[in-house]
Amino acid sequence: MDINSVSTEGCLQPKFSEKSRSLWNHWMMFGGTVDCNLRMPDLLVEYKHGRLVLAVPLPSRQEKCLFHLRPVLSTVSGFLHDIQKEDPGVLTASVLTTDGVSIASATPINTLLNKEFKLCINGVIYNVQAASTVPSEAVSNVADIKNMVHMLHTALNLPEHHLMKERQLQKKLDILKQELKPLEQMKVRLQKTAEHRSSRALWAGLALLSVQGGALAWLTWWVYSWDIMEPVTYFITYGTSMGVYAYYVLTKQDYVYPDAKDRQFLHYFYKGVKKQKFDVEKYNTLKDELASVEVDLKRLRNPNRLQLPVEQIEPNCHAALP
Incomplete structure (x- = not known):
């Protein structure tokens, strides 16, 4: 066979006669x-x-x-x-x-x-x-191409995943709220009772101080003289100071009226909790789970991820029992 020349197209194959x-x-x-x-x-x-x-x-x-x-x-x-x-x-x-x-x-x-x-x-x-x-x-700018592919994949698949995840979280949120509802109602009743009893204790303290002042005044001006009652009032004041110091030793807190009132409130509250068999541990666990689900929902609905206008996010008002 005859090889004439190399093809001008750049191929290896030479030109042949039709026969070969x-x-x-x-x-x-x-x-x-x-x-x-x-x-x-x-x-x-x-x-x-x-x-x-x-x-x-x-x-x-x-x-x-x-x-x-x-x-x-x-x-x-x-x-x-x-x-x-x-x-x-x-x-x-x-x-x-x-x-x-x-x-x-x-x-x-x-x-x-x-x-x-x-x-x-x-x-x-x-x-x-x-x-x-x-x-x-x-x-060379392959990273931009990959980013574009990722954004396209996100635009096509992420909304469906968001909806499915949001339904799951919303369902879990409803279940937690249903479980918390009776506990919340019992907690409100216990709080009202503890608040009433702590306020009554404050009024009782005021009444005792009034009686003490009246008794000292009666003994000073109608029964005895000031020379006799002065040492008595001194020891009463000293005894009060010892009582305040004993309060600090036992509670590791200063005897400040608002703190003392809150301590008395907690005392009556947990006394009622024990009496009513209120499950504080279960309540705190449910509250933590509820807060976690709400945070997940807020992150899922983040306007930056969904490419929506930014909205004001209110702070979480839920708090567990101390």
Whole structure:
């Protein structure tokens, strides 16, 4: 067979007479080899219609075929598979570095496009270069592409997930409120009782002080003289000071009237809790769970995540028992 010249299309395959063309293709299909040192004109990665493309010469068809390169989704293995699928006459295909080292098939295309590389098809080596007109965002700005894909995935799937999660949290919130309702009612009754009894204790203290003052006045001016009652009042004052100091020793708190009143309130409250068998531990646990669910709901409805206008978030008013 006669070989006239190398194709101007950049393919390895020479031009044949019509009589010997089928024999050449059959030889290439079933074991024909070509000198691997044979180098062809450089190939150029171009940017067309918003996508990266590479025109690869196909041996059997003696023409170039345009392959789309997807930097994020494609790998070297997928690219070579597309070439062999397009032309069954491609028996061997590999990608090499400029030093001739083979590149792994799992290497992403975006890594491959960072610099020049070589494409070997049936032993013929093509130098592949990125065109200077390729926009940087198409090759090097892969992070933006990944971010766009992530945002698209979020826009398509996240609302449904948010709705499902919100239903679950709302259902749990309703269950917790139902369990807390009887405990809240009992707590309100116990608080009212403790408040009434602590206020009554304050009035009783005022009454005792009034009686004490009246008794001292009666003994001083109607029964005895001031010379006799002065030591008595001194010891009464000293005894009161000892009582206040004893209160500090026992409670580790100063005898301040608001604090003393709150302490008395808690005393009567927990006395009622014990009498009514109110489960304080269960109440506090339910309140903590309720607060946690409400926080999760607020985070789920965060306007920044849902891309909604920012609204005022009220502070959590729920508080557990001391």
